[in-house]
Amino acid sequence: MTNHYEVVVLGGGHNGLVCAAYLARAGMRTAVLERRHAVGGAAFSDEVFPGFTFSVFSYGLQHLYPQIIHDLDLRKFGLKTVPYGDLFSPTEDGRCLITNDNVAATAKNIAQFSTRDAEAYPKFVDFHNGLAVYLRHLGTEVPPDPTASTFRDVTRTLAFSWRNFGLRTKLFDFAELMTQSAEEYLSQWFENDAVRALFAYQAGIGNFVGPYSRGSALACLYNMLTDHSHEIPRGHVIGGMGTVSKALAASAQRLGVEIHTNAEVEHVIVDGGKLKGVATKDGREYRAGIVASSMHSKILFGKVVDRKHLPDDLVQSLEKFNTMGTNWKINVACNRPPQLKCLGSDSGRPVSAFVHIGPTIDYLEKAYDDAKYGKFAQAPWMTVATPTYLDKSMAPEGKHVVNLYGGHVPYKLREGDWSSHRSEFVQTVWKVLDEFVPGFTNEIIDYQVLLPTDIENILNIPGGNILHGQMTPDQLFSRRPYPHYADYRTPIQGLYQCGSSCHPGGGVTGLPGFNAVREILRDRGKKRS
Structure with missing residues (x-):
């Protein structure tokens, strides 16, 4: 046919x-x-367990280009987003670093850890918003081939250079990001380890790097691009x-x-x-x-x-x-949502829909080191997202869905294979959860595990790398x-x-x-x- x-x-x-x-x-x-x-x-939703619908792979909207939403009338066809609200990041000393889009409020929370870092934070945001303007624009450009010598390619390179003439003022800033580690770069801004870890966490999302890896500063910035931009809708998609x-x-x-x-x-x-x-x-x-x-x-x-x-x-x-992927995802159906130990049961604080567990720079680096030597992280960093705080349609009444996403795991284990070590890996994740979210694992009804090999097989992405x-x-x-x-x-x-x-x-x-x-x-x- x-x-x-x-x-x-x-x-x-x-x-x-x-x-x-x-x-x-x-x-x-x-x-x-x-x-x-x-x-x-x-970008796929599925009723993985009866009554429980998950964003199976990608689980939040952060970078969708606004012109696409407008040109294709996506809101008319059902697109609706709800902001996640506060991000809760538990620390090793039992406290919680709480951040959100309100720069002044976030600086006030950072002051509980370091007054110097609280003063630096608004400058940090302004500086990165300035870089983000250029990076978002470059995302809409067609990259020229600076090595080509045909008339068409040369004229395109010259036209690109002219359109982006203002970028020259940021070249040294981008050079630092491309050559420095996240830890090295963030240390120029912040003195407190928990504050640096808050931002260094971003580098490992989709990338097999640790906070001490060269170039991880740029990976960190890429994932922070829309953190303080109101141009791009982001959060949970209903x-x-x-x-x-x-x-x-x-x-x-x-x-x-x-x-x-x-x-x-x-x-x-x-x-x-x-x-x-x-x-x-x-x-x-x-x-x-x-x-x-x-x-x-x-x-x-x-x-x-x-x-x-x-x-x-x-x-x-x-x-x-x-294209080697080292991130994993576990989709959890549960009886009750996670309750962070650092907030306390009588804090009166509403539980967040979004949590990052990665309390120190060394914690993040050790997770990378384990995978680098062919083992899964013995204490993985992870995001704990509970979309049913914002969207009751995804679970039966009174129940919840939780997306766990973290790193690192090797694509291939140095010893044995994933068929014999999958359950052991899951128990490692549960152990970290029980440390920061006591009792949550007792409330799990069922769960779906997605390792890089699973992502590769289901989505046809070589290496299972979520960023391709x-x-x-x-x-x-x-x-x-x-x-x-x-x-x-x-x-x-x-x-x-x-x-x-x-x-x-x-x-x-x-x-x-x-x-x-x-x-x-x-x-x-x-x-x-």
Whole structure:
């Protein structure tokens, strides 16, 4: 069976849906092929246990580009977010560091640990908001190839430099972030270990780094990008992260996009050096002059495209791209929500929907060290998110769902395998929870464990890396996913990339899909509508 379209988008994750919707909006007949039974990729909600619905993988909205929400009418199609509120970070001495979007209130809480750090905090926020403006803008740019010598590439590099001329004033600041460790960088701002750990925690989200790792300062900043920005909606999505994908799919379908699930692509069809479309594993063909792939670049170039169509430098870069995942997730159905020991049962303080357990710099570093030597962390850092404080629809009345997310675990254990050590790892997580949240594990009804190998197998992400590749300086901007191919194009004319392994990287931003559309339309002499 053969189907004909102008564009076929491979993968129905949020980037693929964004790309498809904008191309259809530009008047192009577009189809989306999704290998799983439902769209969404990592932005997916599911009733894992009867009555308990989880954001199975990604569990909070933080980076979605506002223009996408506006252009595609996502709120009309059901997108609604609720702020998480305070972030509670228990410390080793039994206290709790409480932070939120109110800079003055957070500084007052920090003063309980260090008056000097409390005075530094507003300056820290202002400084990073200044950097974030540039980083968010760079996320919407198409990275130029500064090594290319063609007229087109040279003019694009010059145009990029002119558009971003103001960035020159921040070059030394970015140089520090790219070369320093999180601990080294944060020590320039804060003296208290618990305060430094509060921010260093961010570096390990999606990245296999510790607070003493070179370059971890930049990873730290990336995950703090929207902490003090009111431009981007963030927090819990009512109904879970699958609501984002459902809204995108509904918007795309309204624009005429056809979505085909259970349609796993076997190979890209190239005939006489020209792109003709794709073939699925069930024997169907989808003919199109344009194919935009949101699947991981290692899957696209390693399995779906015949290597005879690829230049040697791309094949070599393919092997170097670091996609090893070391983060884990446990989705918990429970009778009651977590109650932090540091707050006390009679504190009168409302329990937070969001908790970070990672009390010191050394605590974070030891979790990294364990995984570095092939063991799972004996005291993992973790986020404890309880969305049912904000969204009662996700669990039966009086019950709760809790998302646990943390690090680090090795992709492969040095001794034994995960089939024989999975339960031992879970008990290690429970031990940490019982230390900071006494009695909670007794209230667990059931749970789902997702290790990097599980994420890899379910979502087809090599290495199970939630950001589709380490967000370290060597894998960003013009080097993401590979040098010379950061502009969403590929060596095959008509074949493009639009997934999170491309610039600007992982997270539910929609920007890889958004940016790829600009290049697809530019190559056809069109503009985004």
